[in-house]
Amino acid sequence: MQNQEKIIDMFNKIAPTYDKANKILSFGIDASWRSSACDQVLKNFNSSLNIADVACGTGDMIQAWINSAKKANLKIDKITGIDPSKQMLKVAKEKLPNCEFKEAKADNTGLNPNTQDIVSISYGIRNVVARTQALHEFNRVLKIGGYLVVLEFTKRDKSGPIAKIRDFYLHNILPAIGGFISKNKEAYEYLPRSIEGFLDSNEFCRELERSGFEMVIVKGFSMNISTMFIAKKVKNI
Ligand SMILES: C[S@@+](CC[C@H](N)C(=O)[O-])C[C@H]1O[C@@H](n2cnc3c(N)ncnc32)[C@H](O)[C@@H]1O
Incomplete structure (x- = not known):
């Protein structure tokens, strides 16, 4: 696919x-990955913010931003959720009726240039076919000095026992459980394929640097199952 x-x-x-x-599939740990990323980035701010997720x-990432900002005593002026899937947005709107949402793809968000303090994308960039254009779009909408936060499952070295356990989980357990809950096994077979079709951490950092970002933090969570990339916009491209 x-x-x-x-x-x-x-x-x-x-x-x-x-x-x-x-x-069920992440044993609830994904919430802690999102909140760690938000807490980390918000340390760089002391005034009110515009965020695009x-x-x-x-x-869920919008909720994490709201919770972390509250903890840090920071005001969010505006938070905009962007996604091209009508049905995903429908669930988001029910959970967060006071937030603004836009039905759009990552490579053409419709946001004004140089307006965002933070752009985040959690477990989304792997699904964006026009990835380079999307990274350019994130650069376009961020202010200079603004932060891009990416959470993602990156391609891994396949050797070693941990990689074997991870592979078994991704190729066998995840499609079985995800398929059972959603009645759509194909969707959960797509996940491991999309991870293998994505970049490794170093390759992704180089792509970010080519898109006008400077890497600030790259950190693996839970035995590197998930990786957090925090990058700062240093120039317009
Ligand atoms: C795995 S979900 C992640 C959702 C959420 N960020 C989270 O952390 O749970 C991936 C999302 O990417 C969206 N997506 C797929 N293609 C996209 C694109 N080209 N631009 C923006 N979002 C896209 C899907 O509709 C889906 O909502």
Whole structure:
């Protein structure tokens, strides 16, 4: 599956069960990965903020931003959730009725240039076929000195016992459980394929640097299952 519209359609289909499957498949740990990323980035701010969460899905990263900002005593002026999947947005709007949402793809968000303090994309960039254009778009909408936060499952070295356990989980357990909950096994078979089709951490950092960003932090969570990339916009491209 590579065609962008097919990927979006797949998310439309699994949207009603996405949150439930996610919680079970990640044992609930994904919430801590999101909140660690938000806490870390917000340390760099002391005034009110504009945040765009791209590939927002059902809104969990937006909720993490709201919680972390509250903890840090920071005011969010505006937070915009962006996603091309109508059905994922429908769930997000039910959970976060006071937030603003836009139905759009990462490479054409419709946001004004140099307006965002933070752009985030959690477990979304792997699904963006026009990835280079999307990174250019993030550069375009961020202010100079603004932060891009990416959480993602990156391609890994396949040797060693941990890689074997991870592979077994991704190729066998995840499609079985995800398929059972969503009644859409194909969608959960796409996940390991999309990780293998993505970049490794170093390759992704080089892409970010070519898009006008300077790497600030790259950190693996939970035995490197998930990786957090924090990058700062240093120039317009
Ligand atoms: C795995 S979900 C992640 C959702 C959410 N960010 C989270 O952390 O749970 C991936 C999301 O990427 C969205 N997506 C797919 N293609 C996209 C694109 N080209 N631009 C923006 N979002 C996209 C899907 O609709 C889906 O909501």
